[in-house]
Amino acid sequence: MTTVAYLINQYPKVSHSFIRREILALEAQGLNIRRYSIRPCPDQLIDPDDVAELDKTQVLLSVGVLGLVLALIWVMFSRPLAFVKALGLTLKIGWHSDRGLWRHFIYLAEASVFLFWLGVAGVDHVHAHFGTNPAAVAMLCHALGGPSYSFTVHGPDEFDKPQILHLATKVARADFVVAVSSFGQSQLYRWSNPQHWSKIHIVRCGLDQIFLHQPPTALPETPHIVCIGRLCPAKGQLLLVEAVSQLIQEGVEIKLTLVGDGESRAAIESAIAAVHLEEVVTITGWVSSIHIRNYLLGAKVKVLPSFAEGLPVVLMEALALRRPVISTYIAGIPELVEPSHGWLIPAGSVTALKDAIQVSLATSTVQLQEMGQVGSERVLADHNIETEVEKLSQLFAANRL
Structure with missing residues (x-):
């Protein structure tokens, strides 16, 4: 069975029901999905479906500072050439970024933890949601020798600062990239090299049976x-x-x-x-x-x-x-x-x-x-x-x- 890792900055989250629906629908089609969140969500979870997802999700930053440092040391000694290449990529995307080099070194450490966890889980591919830090961690993990990756871009954050986020670099290194609308696809075209346009696809967010196929309900009389x-x-x-x-x-x-x-x-x-x-x-x-x-x-x-x-x-x-x-x-x-x-x-x-x-x-x-x-x-x-x-x-x- 194919195993795909889903990587999100915060998951589960009250405003990310569309990601939960996607994961559950993929599992219904026979894929094995492993859930990974970079950080825990600070919001109180209200939906029982989100609470159920919480038990299935591993949080990268749960390893603490010591865990991040040990993961970096492990990568440095176990695959030094890949580490040097990934470090160079980290400097490239971190230089002049809005979050600075230090934050991107943390991304590299998170990618190191992620690499170890993916190996243990036998993951074949990583799919990140959002072209911000989840895509950066997935890209750095791949540079360290981890699985191939793809990511979904939703906007508007990615389109507010595409150059600072090095969106073109993330697209170039990904197996494929998903936009949720034609507008999103056009913005990815705008900020990436035309030679990579063929890997940009539209997959729209979908609804499940809670909303689809519901019988008509009378409109209220009140305004x-x-x-x-x-x-x-x-x-x-x-x-x-x-x-x-x-x-x-x-x-x-x-x-x-x-x-x-x-x-x-x-x-x-x-x-x-x-x-x-x-x-x-x-x-x-x-x-x-x-x-x-x-x-x-x-x-x-x-x-x-x-x-x-x-x-x-x-x-x-x-x-x-x-x-x-x-x-x-x-x-x-x-x-x-x-x-x-x-x-x-x-x-x-x-x-x-x-x-x-x-x-x-x-x-x-x-x-x-x-x-x-x-x-x-x-x-x-x-x-x-x-x-x-x-x-x-x-x-x-x-x-x-």
């Missing part, structure tokens, strides 16, 4: 909208609070639920209090996948006014449940959201956001249901986890596994 995602500046929740405040001032009846948590929670709570919307806006904190589904089903429309994205899985989840969406026409979002099942607005425009919400709430239930049905069919066609994982399995098989 309730929901925004699901990490509470952070890039998601635009502060603008959403402002837009709701303006609608209330204009006499529009509305309720908003913010599902998630994050570094902007205090700022968002302060903004809510400043405009006296405590009875209108609710923040739930992190919830399980089942609760996310229930919040979506309890809303007329899903809103995500992001400034920066890859291709948000939560928009797929809303559409799969036949709920129209409002979002911004950035990155890969227009590949998913079209006028037949949602509204796209300029990122950063409170006026456009307010107007879109007002239009959505004024739209008839029949029309919203029709929009939701079109969105559901679109997601079923393009974001079925079984179909997308089959593409990934074929890439694993085609690259010497």
Whole structure:
């Protein structure tokens, strides 16, 4: 049986359900997947499926400083030529990087620990999620003589600083690279040598049966909208609070639920209090996948006014449940959201956001249901986890596994 190691910076994590779905679907197809996380996740795990994944995951930094040092010494003496080459690669990608040489020396030590663990586990290939430090550790481990590697790029972080992250170097050394959207593929084309474009493939994030093939559920009568995602500046929740405040001032009846948590929670709570919307806006904190589904089903429309994205899985989840969406026409979002099942607005425009919400709430239930049905069919066609994982399995098989 083929054994593939999955490497993520923090896993399991409340916002990485799409990775969990991918791993479980690959296992259902007969692959043996070993889970590795560089560091433990600080978030409290809410979803029982994430808690189950925690028991299956090994954390590289659990070895401590002594373990990192001993792994480096082991590699230096057991394979000195490979170590010198990997050290040179470390200097190349660490020089002038935003995280500095010292952090990249730690990546090399992590790669040394990873190399030992992969040998014990009999791993054939490494697949990393995100083109940041997981791809760097996978690349350095390969340079030390470890298995071949590939990685999935989601954005927007990788596209904010591709040269600093040495994205082109990671692409050049990988067996293949996955983008989750055509936009992502275009950015990988932009920042890598054209001779490597043939190894860049699109495998979209997929949904499982919790969201797919669900029977239609009646839209609520209440003017309730929901925004699901990490509470952070890039998601635009502060603008959403402002837009709701303006609608209330204009006499529009509305309720908003913010599902998630994050570094902007205090700022968002302060903004809510400043405009006296405590009875209108609710923040739930992190919830399980089942609760996310229930919040979506309890809303007329899903809103995500992001400034920066890859291709948000939560928009797929809303559409799969036949709920129209409002979002911004950035990155890969227009590949998913079209006028037949949602509204796209300029990122950063409170006026456009307010107007879109007002239009959505004024739209008839029949029309919203029709929009939701079109969105559901679109997601079923393009974001079925079984179909997308089959593409990934074929890439694993085609690259010497």
